[in-house]
Amino acid sequence: EPEVTQTPSHQVTQMGQEVILRCVPISNHLYFYWYRQILGQKVEFLVSFYNNEISEKSEIFDDQFSVERPDGSNFTLKIRSTKLEDSAMYFCASSGASGGPHNEQFFGPGTRLTVL
Amino acid sequence: AQKITQTQPGMFVQEKEAVTLDCTYDTSDQSYGLFWYKQPSSGEMIFLIYQGSYDEQNATEGRYSLNFQKARKSANLVISASQLGDSAMYFCAMRGATAGGYQKVTFGTGTKLQVIP
Numbered sequence: 001e002p003e004v005t006q007t008p009s010h011q012v013t014q015m016g017q018e019v020i021l022r023c024v025p026i027s028n029h030l031y032f033y034w035y036r037q038i039l040g041q042k043v044e045f046l047v048s049f050y051n052n053e054i055s056e057k058s059e060i061f062d063d064q065f066s067v068e069r070p071d072g073s074n075f076t077l078k079i080r081s082t083k084l085e086d087s088a089m090y091f092c093a094s095s096g097a098s099g100g101p102h103n104e105q106f107f108g109p110g111t112r113l114t115v116l
Numbered sequence: 117a118q119k120i121t122q123t124q125p126g127m128f129v130q131e132k133e134a135v136t137l138d139c140t141y142d143t144s145d146q147s148y149g150l151f152w153y154k155q156p157s158s159g160e161m162i163f164l165i166y167q168g169s170y171d172e173q174n175a176t177e178g179r180y181s182l183n184f185q186k187a188r189k190s191a192n193l194v195i196s197a198s199q200l201g202d203s204a205m206y207f208c209a210m211r212g213a214t215a216g217g218y219q220k221v222t223f224g225t226g227t228k229l230q231v232i233p
Contacts, residue, residue: 033220035221104163106163
């Protein structure tokens with residue numbers, strides 16, 4: 001069964017450093033998303049991406065964040081200068097061709113980011 | 117704006133018994149989807165079940181069923197014959213239909229279910 005994969009599973013970084021979180025969505029999906037979950041809290045939407053551009057973003061997704069689809073398979077989230085409060089689990093998700101409200105998003109296993 | 121409310125931070129259920137996890141939602145969209153996800157202690161998010169706003173029948177997937185009451189804006193998850201492996205965090209979520217069709221999923225705060233042997 002096709003699945004979303006994410007690497008690394010755990011990333012530790014120093015405050016102020018740049019990190020890139022990587023995701024490989026399901027191959028025939030066209031809509032891609034990043035979410036984050038601070039430990040013990042609910043999952044929060046960050047950004048959605050379609051047709052090589054951001055289609056929607058939350059107030060969390062400020063200038064420190066960027067997303068890119070550098071090739072036909074990878075989808076990345078970059079945090080330019082990490083802060084302590086960026087420590088969280090980051091989930092990538094993808095959904096199928098229509099992207100409408102009646103299509104579930106399939107989540108990857110997550111990358112746990114720890115900022116020291 | 118969309119909002120999901122899960123009022124049960126934690127629930128216990130005896131193995132083999134049924135349990136209902138509550139979820140209410142608020143949206144101004146006419147077309148929306150409701151989802152339940154399971155998050156085990158390992159952290160991954162596992163899709164369980166989906167209910168469309170225009171679906172007249174309640175969704176079922178194996179031991180999971182969604183008790184959809186549109187007028188009350190509730191979408192409760194019912195797990196029948198609970199198993200020890202059902203112990204996890206459960207999130208109710210929804211997607212609306214905004215312009216462009218690229219909708220975010222809004223999550224509730226979750227309910228931690230513990231199945232007792």
